[in-house]
Amino acid sequence: MHKLSGKIILIGVGIVLADLFVYLVIGTLMMGYDDTYNESKGEYLSLASMTAYEQVIYLGMQVWNVLNILAIGYIIYRLTRKNKNAL
Numbered sequence: 001m002h003k004l005s006g007k008i009i010l011i012g013v014g015i016v017l018a019d020l021f022v023y024l025v026i027g028t029l030m031m032g033y034d035d036t037y038n039e040s041k042g043e044y045l046s047l048a049s050m051t052a053y054e055q056v057i058y059l060g061m062q063v064w065n066v067l068n069i070l071a072i073g074y075i076i077y078r079l080t081r082k083n084k085n086a087l
Contacts, residue, residue: 033058
């Protein structure tokens with residue numbers, strides 16, 4: 001089993017900060033939708049109630065969510081595989 005070095009910890013922290021930055025940017029871009037939402041165009045967060053630009057941002061956020069879930073699953077897989085080999 002490998003010890004956690006300072007370099008690995010810094011890389012991990014950098015990845016988490018970059019991920020949070022992406023969510024910050026997406027959230028900021030989605031604030032325009034909140035400001036201009038009109039109930040007559042459809043339910044809140046339905047694609048029908050969004051402009052094409054807002055749809056791209058919303059779908060980008062959903063893709064980013066899936067990528068995060070896959071990354072977390074991969075990390076869990078690697079950790080359990082390492083622990084299995086250590087036993």
